[in-house]
Amino acid sequence: MGDFEPTRRAVLPLLGLPLLAPAGAQAFEEAAGWADQRDARGASVRRELEKAVGTKLVLLGTGAGPVAGRARQMASSLIVRGAKAHIVDCGLGVTDLFMRTGVPFRAVESIFLTHHHPDHNIEYGPFLLLGWLRGLPRQLAAYGPPPLAQMTTDYVRAMAGTTAMWARDFHLADFSAPQVHEIPASGVVLHTRDLTVRAVAVDHPPVDLALAYRFDFPDRSIVFSGDTRASDNLTALAAGADILVHEAIHLPGIERQAREQVAGGLAMTPADFVQHIARAHTPIGDVGKIAQRAGVGTLVLSHIYPDDVAAEVWRDEAAKVFKGDIIVASDLTIV
Numbered sequence: 001m002g003d004f005e006p007t008r009r010a011v012l013p014l015l016g017l018p019l020l021a022p023a024g025a026q027a028f029e030e031a032a033g034w035a036d037q038r039d040a041r042g043a044s045v046r047r048e049l050e051k052a053v054g055t056k057l058v059l060l061g062t063g064a065g066p067v068a069g070r071a072r073q074m075a076s077s078l079i080v081r082g083a084k085a086h087i088v089d090c091g092l093g094v095t096d097l098f099m100r101t102g103v104p105f106r107a108v109e110s111i112f113l114t115h116h117h118p119d120h121n122i123e124y125g126p127f128l129l130l131g132w133l134r135g136l137p138r139q140l141a142a143y144g145p146p147p148l149a150q151m152t153t154d155y156v157r158a159m160a161g162t163t164a165m166w167a168r169d170f171h172l173a174d175f176s177a178p179q180v181h182e183i184p185a186s187g188v189v190l191h192t193r194d195l196t197v198r199a200v201a202v203d204h205p206p207v208d209l210a211l212a213y214r215f216d217f218p219d220r221s222i223v224f225s226g227d228t229r230a231s232d233n234l235t236a237l238a239a240g241a242d243i244l245v246h247e248a249i250h251l252p253g254i255e256r257q258a259r260e261q262v263a264g265g266l267a268m269t270p271a272d273f274v275q276h277i278a279r280a281h282t283p284i285g286d287v288g289k290i291a292q293r294a295g296v297g298t299l300v301l302s303h304i305y306p307d308d309v310a311a312e313v314w315r316d317e318a319a320k321v322f323k324g325d326i327i328v329a330s331d332l333t334i335v
C-alpha cells in the first residue's frame with residue numbers, strides 16, 4: 001500500500017478531476033490511504049491481499065435478486081493472483097466493492113458473466129467505463145453467454161458521446177470494447193500456463209443459458225455455481241475443487257417473504273411466489289448434498305436469499321450433510 005497522500009487525494013476530487021491512475025503506481029496503491037479511516041472492512045481486505053501468497057478469492061456482492069438498497073450488494077466476485085485479477089459477474093455495486101479491495105484496474109485481465117439476469121450483469125458496462133478512466137487494460141477479455149457481444153457493442157455505442165468528450169478533455173485513448181468471447185455451450189473457455197477456466201450449462205429456468213465456471217490455478221481450484229437449481233453438471237464440474245461458491249435459498253424464509261409481499265400488494269399468490277423462486281434456485285439442504293457429493297474442501301455460500309436469515313441457519317443446514325469447511329459470505333469476505 002502506498003503512502004498516505006492527503007494533498008493529492010483531497011484536492012483532485014474537489015477540482016472535479018477524475019483520479020486517473022498515476023503512472024508507475026504500485027499494485028494496491030490506488031484505493032488505499034484516504035479510505036482506510038472510513039472503510040474498515042475494505043482496509044482489512046487490502047491488508048490481506050497485500051500479504052497474500054497465491055490465489056485469493058474476494059466475494060464482492062453476495063446478495064440475490066435485482067433489488068437495490070438492500071444490505072447485500074448484487075452478485076460479483078474477484079479472484080486475485082499476483083498482479084492479475086479476474087471478475088466473475090457484475091451486479092450493482094461491483095465497481096465500488098472492487099475499488100475497496102485496492103486492486104488496481106490495470107490488474108484485471110478478464111470478466112466472466114454467468115448469465116444475463118440484471119443482478120449479474122447490470123454494472124458490466126459501467127465497470128468497463130469507470131475502469132477505462134483508471135487504467136483498465138485495452139486487451140481485457142470478457143466471457144459470457146450470448147448476446148454478450150451485442151450488449152458490449154451497444155453499451156460502447158450508447159456512451160460514445162460521453163466517452164469521446166472525456167477522451168478529448170483528458171487526452172485519453174478512446175473507450176473501446178473488450179475482446180468478447182461468447183460461450184454458447186459447455187467447454188474449456190480459457191487455457192493459459194497458470195489458469196484453465198471451464199464452463200458448464202446449469203439449470204436456471206427460464207434463462208436460455210446460465211453458466212457455472214471452474215477456475216483451476218496451480219495452487220487452488222475455485223468453482224462458481226452462478227444461479228441454478230440443483231445441477232448434476234455443476235456437481236461434476238466441482239468434483240474435488242478446493243472451493244465451491246454456491247448460491248442458496250432458504251424455503252421457510254421465502255414462504256415468510258411471500259406472505260409479506262402478497263400482503264403488501266404483490267399480484268401473485270404466496271404459493272406462486274415460492275414456486276417462481278424455487279424452480280430456478282437451490283435450497284440450502286441440497287447445496288450441502290452437492291458439496292459433499294462433489295467432495296469440495298470449502299463451501300462458500302453467496303447469492304443467498306432471503307437476506308434476513310441468520311448465518312448460523314445457513315451454516316447448520318449445509319452442515320447436516322456437508323463435512324468440509326463452510327463460509328457464509330458477506331460483501332467483501334476474503335477466502
Ligand SMILES: [Zn+2]
Binds near residue numbers: 065117227
Ligand atoms: Zn441472481
Ligand SMILES: [Zn+2]
Binds near residue numbers: 115
Ligand atoms: Zn439469475
